[in-house]
Amino acid sequence: MTEVSFAKSFLAALDGRPIKLSPDHVEDPKTYQARGAYTLPKMPKTMSKRKGTSVTPGQERSLVVTVKSLRNPPLDLRLSSQTLNTSVHDIKASVAKETGIAENKIKVLHKKKPVPDSKVLKDLVSEDDTAVEFSVMVMGGAASAAATTGGKQDAQHDVAQGLSGADVLQTEDFWADLKGFLLQRIRDEQLAAELASTFQEAWKTKS
Known part of the structure; x- marks a missing residue:
């Protein structure tokens, strides 16, 4: 308990002492010297205006x-x-x-x-x-x-005229369309081309 009593008495003594601030923290306004306005030095080179980005208001x-x-x-x-x-x-x-x-x-x-x-x-x-x-x-x-x-079409006319069935698979347009579909889904041109080639080779092997 001796340490506790000493701490209490020490803190009480600190509270009783007047607060003093160093000159860095407080200054008498009456003795404060007036200072003139500070002007920034001129830049050695004038800043160039941005070109091509200015837009007329409303345009x-x-x-x-x-x-x-x-x-x-x-x-x-x-x-x-x-x-x-x-x-x-x-x-x-x-x-x-x-x-x-x-x-x-x-x-x-x-x-x-x-x-x-x-x-x-x-x-x-x-x-x-x-x-x-x-x-x-x-x-x-x-x-x-x-x-x-x-213009407008009938649902009956949505089917393209011409080749149908297995004959369509013999045309280059079909495989080009398949590659385009895969590219749209996968969003990787090389992978889409590889998959389209794989499908084409598998069909040729089957037939």
């Missing part, structure tokens, strides 16, 4: 969108004055309107990778870009494009 930067087809049917479409908030779905709708191809048959790719319909242009371009290029893949190829030309 948004626009892009030129080029859409090309990976294979049949041939397609080279140019869409000008597209805002940064234009979605991939809007691009797909514009392609469908210009070509007559059904919108649900169109797959949009950017840099060989499928792009979700919810993406907008500003998600895909940098601040300095003035144009962007997309490639489209038409599911069913030229046959699908020919079937959709002319």
Whole structure:
């Protein structure tokens, strides 16, 4: 108990002493010297203004969108004055309107990778870009494009005319469409090509 008593008496003695602060913490305002305004030194080199990013109030930067087809049917479409908030779905709708191809048959790719319909242009371009290029893949190829030309279709006319059954598997268009489907699902061009080749070799072996 001696240690406890000593600690209590020591703390009580500290509380009884007046609080003193060093000159670093307190200063008499009457003796405080007035200080003049401090001017920052001039920079050795004037900062350059950013170019190409200034936009007039009420006017948004626009892009030129080029859409090309990976294979049949041939397609080279140019869409000008597209805002940064234009979605991939809007691009797909514009392609469908210009070509007559059904919108649900169109797959949009950017840099060989499928792009979700919810993406907008500003998600895909940098601040300095003035144009962007997309490639489209038409599911069913030229046959699908020919079937959709002319507007609305009957469900009975959705089946492509021409070869059917095992004869279709002898065409290169079928395997190209299979590769495109796998690419859209897997999003890996090399793996999609390997799988398509595996399916084709397995069919040839079976037949």
